[in-house]
Every structure is written in C-alpha cells, then in structure tokens.
Amino acid sequence: MPLIQIKQLTKRYGENVVLDGISLDVDEGEVVVFVGPSGTGKTTLLYCTNLLVKPEGGEIWFDGQEITTAGVDLNKVRQRMGMVFQEFNLFNHLTALDNVRIGLTKVKGLSTQAATERAQRELEQVGLSNRTGHYPGQLSGGQKQRVAIARALAMDPKIMLFDEPTSALDPELIGEVLDVMLRLAKEGMTMMVVTHEMGFASEVADRLVFMEAGRIVEQGPPQELIHNPQVERTGKFLGRIGKLHNSLSAAPEESSL
Amino acid sequence: MLQGLIDVIPYLLQGTSVTLSVTLVALSLGFTGGMFLAVMRVYGPPIIRRLAAGYSLVMRAVPVLLVILIMSFVISAIINLPPFWAGSLSLALASSAYQSEIFRGAIIAIPKGQMVAARALGMGQPKAILNVIMPQAIRNAIAPWSNEAAIILKDSSLVYVLGVPEILRRAQYYSARSYEPFLAFGAAALVYFTLTFLTNRGLDALENRIRIPYS
Numbered sequence: 499m500p501l502i503q504i505k506q507l508t509k510r511y512g513e514n515v516v517l518d519g520i521s522l523d524v525d526e527g528e529v530v531v532f533v534g535p536s537g538t539g540k541t542t543l544l545y546c547t548n549l550l551v552k553p554e555g556g557e558i559w560f561d562g563q564e565i566t567t568a569g570v571d572l573n574k575v576r577q578r579m580g581m582v583f584q585e586f587n588l589f590n591h592l593t594a595l596d597n598v599r600i601g602l603t604k605v606k607g608l609s610t611q612a613a614t615e616r617a618q619r620e621l622e623q624v625g626l627s628n629r630t631g632h633y634p635g636q637l638s639g640g641q642k643q644r645v646a647i648a649r650a651l652a653m654d655p656k657i658m659l660f661d662e663p664t665s666a667l668d669p670e671l672i673g674e675v676l677d678v679m680l681r682l683a684k685e686g687m688t689m690m691v692v693t694h695e696m697g698f699a700s701e702v703a704d705r706l707v708f709m710e711a712g713r714i715v716e717q718g719p720p721q722e723l724i725h726n727p728q729v730e731r732t733g734k735f736l737g738r739i740g741k742l743h744n745s746l747s748a749a750p751e752e753s754s755l
Numbered sequence: 756m757l758q759g760l761i762d763v764i765p766y767l768l769q770g771t772s773v774t775l776s777v778t779l780v781a782l783s784l785g786f787t788g789g790m791f792l793a794v795m796r797v798y799g800p801p802i803i804r805r806l807a808a809g810y811s812l813v814m815r816a817v818p819v820l821l822v823i824l825i826m827s828f829v830i831s832a833i834i835n836l837p838p839f840w841a842g843s844l845s846l847a848l849a850s851s852a853y854q855s856e857i858f859r860g861a862i863i864a865i866p867k868g869q870m871v872a873a874r875a876l877g878m879g880q881p882k883a884i885l886n887v888i889m890p891q892a893i894r895n896a897i898a899p900w901s902n903e904a905a906i907i908l909k910d911s912s913l914v915y916v917l918g919v920p921e922i923l924r925r926a927q928y929y930s931a932r933s934y935e936p937f938l939a940f941g942a943a944a945l946v947y948f949t950l951t952f953l954t955n956r957g958l959d960a961l962e963n964r965i966r967i968p969y970s
Contacts, residue, residue: 585866604882635967
C-alpha cells in the first residue's frame with residue numbers, strides 16, 4: 499500500500515480554485531518532485547498533505563489511515579511528517595540545538611538529555627556540529643535550512659515535505675542543502691519536494707509531477723518527462739524552467755491555524 | 756530648606772512601600788489579564804475576539820480615576836473592598852486593557868511562519884503559543900511595557916482619593932501640616948522621578964539581557 503494516497507483533493511480560496519481534484523500516490527521510499535508555474539497549487543498541495551491547510555474535498559490517507567476524517571489527532575499525524583519551508587521558519591529565539599530539541603522535549607516528551615543527544619546527532623548529520631550554540635540570526639541561509647532539516651528529521655518522520663527549500667537561498671548556498679537532501683533520498687526517505695532545481699529533480703527524483711492550474715498535467719520518470727513529454731505544455735515549461743527559477747510561488751494562507 | 760527636605764523625604768518614603776505595592780499589584784494582575792486578552796484577541800474564536808476588543812476599547816476610553824471611583828463607591832458597596840484593593844484592582848483593570856494592546860501588537864509582529872513551523876512539528880496551538888510565540892512576543896513587548904510600567908507607577912498616585920497613604924497622600928498631609936506645599940509636593944515629585952527612573956533602568960537592563968543575538 500502507498501504511504502500517501504491523495505484522492506480527488508480540492509482546495510479553493512474564494513473563487514480561486516487552487517487544487518482541482520488532485521489524485522496521487524506516494525510509495526514508501528519514493529522521491530516525488532513537483533514542478534510547475536507559480537500559483538499552480540504545488541505548495542498548497544504540500545500544506546494540505548499534513549493538513550496545515552484544510553482541503554475542501556477529497557481524501558488523504560497516510561500510512562493506512564485516513565487523516566481527512568473527523569476525530570484524527572492531527573498533532574500525532576504531523577509528528578510523523580517532517581516539513582521544510584522556503585523561508586526556513588527556524589524559531590528565532592532558540593539556538594540551533596534548541597530548535598532541533600524543542601520538538602523532542604515539548605512534543606515527544608523526551609528527557610533533556612536524550613533530546614540533546616539526538617539533536618546533536620542530527621546537527622552532526624547535516625554538518626553543523628560546530629554551530630549548535632548559534633542563533634538563527636547568526637547562521638547563513640544554507641545553515642538555517644540545514645538546521646530546519648535536522649529539526650524535522652529528529653522527529654523520526656515517515657515522510658519529508660520540502661516546500662521550495664532552496665528558493666530563498668543565495669546561489670552559492672544551494673548546493674549544501676541539496677547535498678543533504680540527496681543523502682536523505684539515498685537513505686531511502688520518502689520525500690515530496692516542490693522545487694525548480696531541475697538538476698536535483700533529474701538526478702534524485704523517482705517521479706516528476708508537472709502541475710498547472712491546480713491539476714496534474716503529466717507525471718513520470720524525470721528523464722522521460724524532460725526528454726519525451728507527452729503533453730506539449732510540459733515540454734514548453736520544462737524547457738523554460740531556467741528562466742522561471744527565481745520566481746517564487748505564493749505561499750498559501752494559513753488562516754486555519 | 757535643607758532641613759525641610761531632611762524632614763519630608765523620610766516621611767514620604769514611608770508611603771513608598773504603599774505606592775510600590777499598588778503598582779506591583781496593578782502591573783502583575785494587568786500583565787496576566789493583558790496577556791490573556793491579547794491571546795484571546797489573536798487566537799480566540801470570533802466572539803471572544805470581539806469581547807476582548809470591546810473590553811479594551813471601553814477601558815481605554817474611560818478615565819482611570821473614574822474607574823477607581825466606581826470601584827470604590829459602587830462595587831465596594833456590594834462586596835467589601837478595602838481602599839487599597841479597590842484602588843489597585845481599578846488600576847489593574849485599566850492596565851490590562853493597555854497591556855493587551857501591547858501584547859497583541861507584539862504577537863502580531865511575529866512572522867506567521869513561526870506558528871506554522873511549530874504546528875508542522877506536531878505542537879498543538881496552546882503549546883506553540885507558550886513555547887514559540889510567547890518567548891518572542893515578550894521580548895518585543897518589553898520596551899512599550901516599560902512605558903506602561905512608568906504610567907502605572909505614576910497613576911498609582913490616583914488612589915490618594917480613597918485615602919490610601921501612598922506618597923502623594925503623605926505629601927498632602929505634610930503640606931497641610933507644615934504650610935510648605937512647595938517643599939512637600941516638590942519632594943514627592945523627586946521621589947516619583949527616582950522610582951520611575953530606576954524602574955526604566957531595570958527594564959532596559961532586562962531587555963538587553965534577554966535580547967536574541969543578531970536578530
């Protein structure tokens with residue numbers, strides 16, 4: 499059974515239909531990369547997957563359980579889905595170590611000692627064992643994003659959701675974040691990634707999903723989509739993506755929080 | 756003149772503990788109430804938001820002295836409140852409205868992504884408010900809050916109308932007894948200035964101490 503099953507998912511903001519009946523499965527260990535023009539619902543799809551944004555219709559199944567039904571403890575569900583944001587969203591008042599530790603102590607209820615050990619290990623994994631005492635304001639963008647990845651991984655997620663993790667980074671810092679993601683993919687982590695990094699997509703993705711206007715236009719192995727698209731629109735977009743690289747897709751409203 | 760000061764200052768200083776008690780009660784209850792109202796206004800359900808906003812609006816539109824008089828002559832007639840408590844609670848009610856505005860602003864100023872990231876980790880909303888939003892909001896709030904602390908310290912003099920023997924009340928006694936109003940009220944001003952100055956200095960130091968590095 500797929501780890502994630504999305505069935506006929508719809509989301510609109512007022513008149514604006516952001517997700518128009520998306521259906522998609524993600525298998526365990528699979529890396530799925532979402533591409534498409536700005537404002538086509540890729541980010542919204544990720545935010546709906548862990549229900550930070552509530553969809554209007556459709557179902558989401560996660561690890562054999564429907565999570566779009568009433569009475570599901572969403573805090574428990576989200577603990578098992580790691581999320582990484584375009585703007586990092588590190589907790590500004592906490593050091594790198596405390597950023598990674600806070601989920602372990604306040605959500606999982608680990609002892610300070612156990613949490614510290616785990617957090618140090620995660621920071622070491624992303625190459626930041628020499629930055630544990632630094633505050634976000636003292637870190638570069640690439641370092642912040644690696645702390646954010648460590649923060650998510652410390653919770654032992656079954657899947658990682660990446661929302662344009664390199665879009666807010668200076669070009670020379672993108673590589674260090676992609677390297678961490680690459681390693682993660684090789685270790686078998688299930689990943690849903692929204693990105694314009696076609697190099698990463700073609701190298702790492704098991705499947706490329708091209709979205710436009712709230713729908714999936716075409717999906718398949720990246721090489722096939724890039725070199726032999728079945729839909730004209732896909733080829734046009736992927737050909738132009740270099741130019742689109744710096745455009746930022748609008749983040750969805752988080753009013754439901 | 757100097758002899759007069761040596762006379763009057765110790766007399767006024769006996770009221771200092773009363774002034775500080777009124778201030779402390781008003782500020783700490785005002786802090787609790789203000790924080791609660793602010794959280795309700797930002798995160799509460801729509802009807803609670805409106806109630807909290809309405810309370811703040813009304814309280815800030817009415818003179819504090821009037822609140823003190825209502826508390827002491829209307830409420831005290833129903834439940835027996837000693838003048839000290841009638842005065843302190845009135846100031847606390849007013850201050851909670853002002854403090855709710857301070858904390859609301861401080862909460863709203865925090866980037867939305869902070870709450871989003873907390874929820875994505877699996878924190879419930881109350882936990883996220885407590886562990887992520889509040890520690891940052893309080894830091895944002897210290898500068899405007901020290902302003903409010905100075906205002907309450909000075910407004911604590913209003914409870915003199917209830918006969919609470921704080922600094923101003925004592926200055927008045929002294930003036931009436933010695934026929935030296937300039938000396939009495941001048942000395943009172945000096946004491947208030949010193950207290951306010953020290954309070955602000957203390958809060959500045961606190962602000963510096965808990966400042967987030969390089970933010």
